[in-house]
Amino acid sequence: xxxxxxxxxxxxxxxxxxxxxxKSLNALNSQVCEELIEAFAAFEADDSQGCAVLTGSGDKxxxxxxxxxxxxxxxxxxxxxxxxxSRWTSxxxxxxxxxxxxxxxxxxxxxxxxxxxxxxxxxxxxxxKFGQPEIKLGVAPGMGGSQRLTLAVGKAKAMEMCLxxxxxxxxxxxxxxLVARVIPHDExxxxxxxxxxxxxxxxxxxxKVNKEMVNAAFEMGLDQGLLHERRLFQIxxxxxDKKEGMKAFIEKRDGNWKGR
Ligand code: CAA
Numbered sequence: 001x002x003x004x005x006x007x008x009x010x011x012x013x014x015x016x017x018x019x020x021x022x023k024s025l026n027a028l029n030s031q032v033c034e035e036l037i038e039a040f041a042a043f044e045a046d047d048s049q050g051c052a053v054l055t056g057s058g059d060k061x062x063x064x065x066x067x068x069x070x071x072x073x074x075x076x077x078x079x080x081x082x083x084x085x086s087r088w089t090s091x092x093x094x095x096x097x098x099x100x101x102x103x104x105x106x107x108x109x110x111x112x113x114x115x116x117x118x119x120x121x122x123x124x125x126x127x128x129k130f131g132q133p134e135i136k137l138g139v140a141p142g143m144g145g146s147q148r149l150t151l152a153v154g155k156a157k158a159m160e161m162c163l164x165x166x167x168x169x170x171x172x173x174x175x176x177x178l179v180a181r182v183i184p185h186d187e188x189x190x191x192x193x194x195x196x197x198x199x200x201x202x203x204x205x206x207x208k209v210n211k212e213m214v215n216a217a218f219e220m221g222l223d224q225g226l227l228h229e230r231r232l233f234q235i236x237x238x239x240x241d242k243k244e245g246m247k248a249f250i251e252k253r254d255g256n257w258k259g260r
Contacts, residue, residue, distance in 0.1 A: 001042060005032045007057075008039040013200035014193055015043040015052040022058030028111045029067035037091045044096055047259065050200025050207065052100035053192045054119060056112075062102070062128070065110030068137065085111075085142045093118045097208045099199050103192035104128040105185070109167070114143035117152065117178075120211055123195065124170040124179040125188040132158075133165035151218055152178045203241035204259040209233075 001008065007018045017039050019026035026032075036054075043052050056062035066085075078084070088111075102108075102119035109131045116122050116130070132145045140146065141162065150158040153168075153176040161168065170182045183191045199207060209232045216225045236242055240258045248255040 001038065003035040003039065005029070006035045006039060008042070010046075010049065011193055012197060013048060013050045014196040015039070015046075015049050016193065017043075017052060017054045018057050019055070019063055020057045022056075022061075024067065024069075025061035025064035025107060026056040026058070026112070027065060027067040027069075028063050028115065029070045032067075033087055033092075037087065037095075040092055040096050040100075043100075044098055047204075049098070050202070050204060051098065051196040052096075053103050053189075053196045054100060054115075055103040055189060055192065056105050059106065061107040061112070062104040063109075063112030063115055064107045065112050065133075066143070088115070088118065088143050097211070098204075099207055099211050101192055101196055101199075103188050104130075104179070105188055107131075107167075110134050110141070110145070111143045114141060114145045114148065117144065117148040120214075122173075122179040123188065123192050124173060124182050125185040126170050126182060127185050128170040128173065128179070128182075129167040130161075130173050130178060131165060131167035132162045133167075135162060136165045149178070152176070203239070203245060203255065203257045205239055205241060206236055206245075209236055 005021055007020050009016050017036065019032065021027060021032070040052065043049050099120045102116040102122045104116050104122055104124045106125070106127050107129050108116045110133060113130045113132060132141050132149060134140050146162060149161065157176055160166065168176065168178070170179065173179045174182045213229050213232055216228050220228060240260055241255070244257065245255045
């Protein structure tokens with residue numbers, strides 16, 4: 001598949017997707033959205049692929065936000081009637097049941113920060129900078145920032161960032177729970193691919209279920225979430241991979257996964 005605004009390639013069992021508009025700091029326009037949806041659908045459908053990594057091209061940015069040039073003259077009625085930004089969550093997040101990692105290599109601002117937060121977790125380079133500066137453009141986050149950032153870092157920091165537009169550096173982002181780990185800039189991609197390969201080596205159904213369970217913590221109350229967890233756990237005990245995983249442990253060898 002060839003794309004114009006992204007690249008997608010398979011590295012063993014890992015799909016590497018790269019935002020590829022470096023001249024505009026990988027700003028996210030509608031074409032990027034549609035191409036990402038296609039690349040992630042291909043990843044999801046391919047049984048040889050177990051985890052994806054999303055990163056930005058160039059040395060400066062993961063993505064500096066939704067494309068301001070695309071939005072500047074667009075009438076409000078079009079934003080509303082197209083339900084602008086809805087496809088990011090409905091297609092990219094909800095339709096991707098396999099795990100994926102955002103490898104944030106620079107600016108992740110506005111929609112860029114929001115896209116990174118759609119990933120299952122974020123690995124950040126020491127140069128990463130996160131922010132929701134939409135207020136300075138007379139708007140507000142539209143791709144989930146006010147919700148996901150608040151869930152990740154708590155009200156005080158999320159509110160301050162949204163109201164002032166200030167950026168958070170990688171160290172603060174890790175301390176605040178926004179990123180899983182900070183990695184030296186030059187090692188980010190290798191480390192993200194290595195982490196993704198580890199995940200891709202896990203039993204595939206168990207990987208999807210673990211992802212679904214952790215996400216449920218953001219979507220359900222505690223009682224409902226605990227019940228959901230137990231039921232999914234019980235369902236996994238019926239899989240061949242459960243039998244194989246436990247047998248392999250007892251026989252002191254690696255598991256040989258079937259995905260069922
Ligand atoms: N949309 C479109 N183009 C963008 C862009 C964006 N979000 N961010 C950067 N660019 C373009 C610039 O216009 C510039 O293009 P030209 O060379 O054609 O002028 C190029 O990328 C390089 O950018 P700068 O010259 O500005 O680079 P810098 O190093 O001086 O500054 C920056 C870097 C601080 C990230 C700055 O580019 C910036 O503030 N960008 C905008 C950040 C922003 O406001 N993001 C939120 C967008 S709205 C949104 O995302 C809504 C939502 O919730 C989904």
